[in-house]
Amino acid sequence: xxxxxxxxxxxxxxxxxxxxxxxxxxxxxxxxxxxxxxxxxxxxxxxxxxxxxxxxxxxxxxxxxxxxxxxxxxxxxxxxxxxxxxxxxxxxxxxxxxxxxxxxxxxxxxxxxxxxxxxxxxxxxxxxxxxxxxxxxxxxxxxxxxxxxxxxxxxxxxxxxxxxxxxxxxxxxxxxxxxxxxxxxxxxxxxxxxxxxxxxxxxxxxxxxxx
Amino acid sequence: xxxxxxxxxxxxxxxxxxxxxxxxxxxxxxxxxxxxxxxxxxxxxxxxxxxxxxxxxxxxxxxxxxxxxxxxxxxxxxxxxxxxxxxxxxxxxxxxxxxxxxxxxxxxxxxxxxxxxxxxxxxxxxxxxxxxxxxxxxxxxxxxxxxxxxxxxxxxxxxxxxxxxxxxxxxxxxxxxxxxx
Numbered sequence: 001x002x003x004x005x006x007x008x009x010x011x012x013x014x015x016x017x018x019x020x021x022x023x024x025x026x027x028x029x030x031x032x033x034x035x036x037x038x039x040x041x042x043x044x045x046x047x048x049x050x051x052x053x054x055x056x057x058x059x060x061x062x063x064x065x066x067x068x069x070x071x072x073x074x075x076x077x078x079x080x081x082x083x084x085x086x087x088x089x090x091x092x093x094x095x096x097x098x099x100x101x102x103x104x105x106x107x108x109x110x111x112x113x114x115x116x117x118x119x120x121x122x123x124x125x126x127x128x129x130x131x132x133x134x135x136x137x138x139x140x141x142x143x144x145x146x147x148x149x150x151x152x153x154x155x156x157x158x159x160x161x162x163x164x165x166x167x168x169x170x171x172x173x174x175x176x177x178x179x180x181x182x183x184x185x186x187x188x189x190x191x192x193x194x195x196x197x198x199x200x201x202x203x204x205x206x207x208x209x210x211x
Numbered sequence: 212x213x214x215x216x217x218x219x220x221x222x223x224x225x226x227x228x229x230x231x232x233x234x235x236x237x238x239x240x241x242x243x244x245x246x247x248x249x250x251x252x253x254x255x256x257x258x259x260x261x262x263x264x265x266x267x268x269x270x271x272x273x274x275x276x277x278x279x280x281x282x283x284x285x286x287x288x289x290x291x292x293x294x295x296x297x298x299x300x301x302x303x304x305x306x307x308x309x310x311x312x313x314x315x316x317x318x319x320x321x322x323x324x325x326x327x328x329x330x331x332x333x334x335x336x337x338x339x340x341x342x343x344x345x346x347x348x349x350x351x352x353x354x355x356x357x358x359x360x361x362x363x364x365x366x367x368x369x370x371x372x373x374x375x376x377x378x379x380x381x382x383x384x385x386x387x388x389x390x391x392x
Binding site for chain 1: 388
């Protein structure tokens, strides 16, 4: 394979007028353009019927619920808090989490996860963020269903939720638009969409196995 | 634009699953063309595109910027094509040696037959390229994407993509000249 004249590359990249090229390069340019045009022939195929039949049999993707629905779910959902191990810089956070852990027990209102469920605690350090939520495989990647809170405005956001036991992929959505993996997650997996982006992975232990 | 991608995505996510058909109609021709050029086989391309649409539907809530849905769909389809190529069994016919599809029919005019032969010839030259260069050439010159959009589709950096396109052009030109001789 021999390199071709850079002027031809520039013309094909739209950085140079092809009309300015010498005759032999103009011919090569025309040959490549006509080859590309031949490849633009669209196959006489359709998968639309097959795809629509298939997607009618799977659950509809869901974005988020309205505020009223979220409030009803919030009141209806059992809530509890546990602590995931974090690095030392989160000592203050650990103290806060300990307080969160103790507070509900004093009120005697800790809901009990079922044997097949466990308690997940999502914590992130996002100073200056206006909102942080978590989306993941457990909520069909739907925004609006699990918001983190930063009541003391120290940039440490937190939420606890009862989830089915097992592994869950998730991401944080900061300020409603920036998707970021949890920098403190124990594991990451490729998100499957190329571009090298990764989802965080959390393994929720079943309640029966938690101390 | 009425019914732009973000609107349609919002409709689907609000529960109107049938609205996904709008997106299929909108992007099916381009995705089938892209996959066919990548896989060199219309049936495999149809499988890859169907799988991609179903995958896109399942994960639609994960589409981080619905206004750039086209890039997202091409990215999913590109990944499916790479998976198909990786799964190709060692005793499969290599892409570059696969027989050209029978495009011409008895009732076709001479011009149609000649064009079909030209298409088959260029397809064979394209199939001889490594997958990354083939993908770069197709996205640039067949699908008409900018290097920025190609970067969003492939995850590769723009200088890398430019290099792939340049190398693909060189190889294609050489292959086409060989045939003319």
